[in-house]
Amino acid sequence: xxxxxxxxxxxxxxxxxxxxxxxxxxxxxxxxxxxxxxxxxxxxxxxxxxxxxxxxxxxxxxxxxxxxxxxxxxxxxxxxxxxxxxxxxxxxxxxxxxxxxxxxxxxxxxxxxxxxxxxxxxxxxxxxxxxxxxxxxxxxxxxxxxxxxxxxxxxxxxxxxxxxxxxxxxxxxxxxxxxxxxxxxxxxxxxxxxxxxxxxxxxxxxxxxxxxxxxxxxxxxxxxxxxxxxxxxxxxxxxxxxxxxxxxxxxxxxxxxxxxxxxxxxxxxxxxxxxxxxxxxxxxxxxxxxxxxxxxxxxxxxxxxxxxxxxxxxxxxxxxxxxxxxxxx
Amino acid sequence: xxxxxxxxxxxxxxxxxxxxxxxxxxxxxxxxxxxxxxxxxxxxxxxxxxxxxxxxxxxxxxxxxxxxxxxxxxxxxxxxxxxxxxxxxxxxxxxxxxxxxxxxxxxxxxxxxxxxxxxxxxxxxxxxxxxxxxxxxxxxxxxxxxxxxxxxxxxxxxxxxxxxxxxxxxxxxxxxxxxxxxxxxxxxxxxxxxxxxxxxxxxxxxxxxxxxxxxxxxxxxxxxxxxxxxxxxxxxxxxxxxxxxxxxxxxxxxxxxxxxxxxxxxxxxxxxxxxxxxxxxxxxxxxxxxxxxxxxxxxxxxxxxxxxxxxxxxxxxxxxxxxxxxxxx
Numbered sequence: 001x002x003x004x005x006x007x008x009x010x011x012x013x014x015x016x017x018x019x020x021x022x023x024x025x026x027x028x029x030x031x032x033x034x035x036x037x038x039x040x041x042x043x044x045x046x047x048x049x050x051x052x053x054x055x056x057x058x059x060x061x062x063x064x065x066x067x068x069x070x071x072x073x074x075x076x077x078x079x080x081x082x083x084x085x086x087x088x089x090x091x092x093x094x095x096x097x098x099x100x101x102x103x104x105x106x107x108x109x110x111x112x113x114x115x116x117x118x119x120x121x122x123x124x125x126x127x128x129x130x131x132x133x134x135x136x137x138x139x140x141x142x143x144x145x146x147x148x149x150x151x152x153x154x155x156x157x158x159x160x161x162x163x164x165x166x167x168x169x170x171x172x173x174x175x176x177x178x179x180x181x182x183x184x185x186x187x188x189x190x191x192x193x194x195x196x197x198x199x200x201x202x203x204x205x206x207x208x209x210x211x212x213x214x215x216x217x218x219x220x221x222x223x224x225x226x227x228x229x230x231x232x233x234x235x236x237x238x239x240x241x242x243x244x245x246x247x248x249x250x251x252x253x254x255x256x257x258x259x260x261x262x263x264x265x266x267x268x269x270x271x272x273x274x275x276x277x278x279x280x281x282x283x284x285x286x287x288x289x290x291x292x293x294x295x296x297x298x299x300x301x302x303x304x305x306x307x308x309x310x311x312x313x314x315x316x317x318x319x320x321x322x323x324x325x326x327x328x329x
Numbered sequence: 330x331x332x333x334x335x336x337x338x339x340x341x342x343x344x345x346x347x348x349x350x351x352x353x354x355x356x357x358x359x360x361x362x363x364x365x366x367x368x369x370x371x372x373x374x375x376x377x378x379x380x381x382x383x384x385x386x387x388x389x390x391x392x393x394x395x396x397x398x399x400x401x402x403x404x405x406x407x408x409x410x411x412x413x414x415x416x417x418x419x420x421x422x423x424x425x426x427x428x429x430x431x432x433x434x435x436x437x438x439x440x441x442x443x444x445x446x447x448x449x450x451x452x453x454x455x456x457x458x459x460x461x462x463x464x465x466x467x468x469x470x471x472x473x474x475x476x477x478x479x480x481x482x483x484x485x486x487x488x489x490x491x492x493x494x495x496x497x498x499x500x501x502x503x504x505x506x507x508x509x510x511x512x513x514x515x516x517x518x519x520x521x522x523x524x525x526x527x528x529x530x531x532x533x534x535x536x537x538x539x540x541x542x543x544x545x546x547x548x549x550x551x552x553x554x555x556x557x558x559x560x561x562x563x564x565x566x567x568x569x570x571x572x573x574x575x576x577x578x579x580x581x582x583x584x585x586x587x588x589x590x591x592x593x594x595x596x597x598x599x600x601x602x603x604x605x606x607x608x609x610x611x612x613x614x615x616x617x618x619x620x621x622x623x624x625x626x627x628x629x630x631x632x633x634x635x636x637x638x639x640x641x642x643x644x645x646x647x648x649x650x651x652x653x654x655x656x657x658x
Binding site: 026085105116118123140141146147 | 353354355356358359407410413414432433434436437438439440441443444445447448450451456457458459460461464465467468469471472475476478479480482483
């Protein structure tokens with residue numbers, strides 16, 4: 001499943017705005033470090049969501065462009081810092097900022113992107129009180145993202161993680177920025193309190209669904225489309241919701257637990273071992289659990305769309321939500 | 330020379346507000362990491378400056394409290410990240426955040442402080458358009474601070490640094506946040522365009538003077554007061570304006586150059602060698618250059634104070650400026 005053409009077009013426009021906004025500052029090296037991830041592309045889902053909500057409610061998607069770019073730049077700033085913390089050398093097939101430059105430059109570039117994002121936000125053509133609401137929701141959101149990243153880092157050092165706390169981490173690391181996008185779009189569109197609240201919740205659920213679908217793709221995804229080998233999350237020992245669910249539900253001792261542990265985090269596991277581990281996850285119900293959980297979240301998200309008037313953008317958001325749990329990459 | 334009692338009182342009030350603002354968020358570890366530097370104290374010069382300017386112009390220093398706390402929290406966020414980059418283990422006599430916790434936590438705590446600062450700013454009791462101006466100046470300022478930090482990091486890897494570029498770095502790393510404090514205070518006080526512009530420039534000059542006076546203290550300061558051994562900047566090989574000036578002006582080869590290089594960056598230099606190096610700096614005119622430069626900046630800053638009406642706060646800002654280049658710690 002692919003995104004509708006109109007969204008691809010919007011993504012291209014947003015990309016151009018972002019790159020223009022980042023032609024700023026007199027220090028070429030810092031500017032280059034800041035532009036490195038944004039110029040690498042991305043789906044631009046957050047700005048697109050904000051713009052479509054503003055259009056659906058107030059017919060003014062253009063007014064949401066600075067806000068959308070602000071969120072996308074914030075998203076990129078968190079990626080730059082996350083990659084430093086995780087010592088991740090590659091992002092979207094290109095060297096990470098801290099590899100292309102160095103760690104201090106990556107930390108500074110992240111900070112500078114964050115500052116630039118707020119400066120762009122301040123240029124929004126909305127009245128001062130709407131701007132106040134936007135500054136508040138963006139700030140609260142970035143705080144929650146920081147909590148989510150802290151949870152993620154702290155999970156690394158732990159033996160076990162529960163399904164509930166894993167979902168909280170996913171919500172904070174990913175879904176809150178989707179929620180902020182839709183909330184801000186509704187504010188910019190001049191929506192009612194109810195519309196602002198419902199669209200925020202709609203996008204929160206959508207964001208969780210979107211993110212945990214990644215976990216399904218990491219195990220079942222077609223390597224040609226995801227760009228990762230089949231079952232790569234298993235060999236890497238990545239802690240995904242599927243694994244968290246399985247570890248919580250597999251009896252100790254049990255044959256399926258042994259089969260899973262024989263491949264989990266073993267870079268040299270054979271294809272047969274990985275395949276057997278996937279079958280064990282299937283028998284435990286972990287794959288079903290996560291894919292149906294993803295679909296539950298998105299179904300509820302779609303239900304909340306009823307706060308919007310009937311229009312093309314409402315249909316497109318609905319398609320975007322469907323896409324999030326049907327995409328194969 | 331000490332700060333006036335009233336400022337010490339204001340600093341205590343600001344401290345309390347900051348600590349209240351940072352009682353936020355549900356993740357105790359992150360909260361603790363965020364509070365670590367702010368609870369360690371500091372002169373709170375930026376919030377005090379903002380409050381005094383708002384009081385002098387609009388008799389409304391209380392309205393400047395959230396803005397002042399925002400700046401102080403931003404100042405602390407930059408310290409947390411700078412210490413990670415510089416691998417500096419100690420800050421104000423206490424372990425750095427990345428030592429007390431770890432580097433990822435310090436990076437996240439810095440980001441979270443930054444986000445929290447804007448959320449506090451959004452609570453300012455000023456009209457929406459004044460808030461827009463504040464968000465813009467704060468964001469532009471943090472961008473410049475990032476450029477300054479990038480310059481500082483990049484200077485480390487270079488053989489020589491010139492006086493002009495060193496001053497640009499100092500301006501960006503320190504003075505712009507002072508400028509932002511005074512500009513924001515004038516905006517909150519409802520000042521004229523002229524007052525806003527002049528107070529910003531006044532504080533920029535004051536900030537440069539304040540910062541380069543540190544370089545004088547690092548060489549000539551009384552160890553009992555600065556808390557550092559006499560001439561510690563020389564043994565540490567710290568690149569200060571005095572050293573930058575000397576390296577630019579000492580002929581190569583020359584006896585004084587040899588005397589300076591015999592102690593510079595040599596942790597085991599004898600007291601005699603350090604004393605001789607200081608004498609060489611004195612003969613080169615580098616100490617005079619920097620102390621008179623600091624006094625030039627602050628004299629011009631004081632002249633710009635004439636944009637303020639006669640009042641107690643104007644006198645106090647004047648005292649604060651005098652203090653910055655007469656303090657002994």
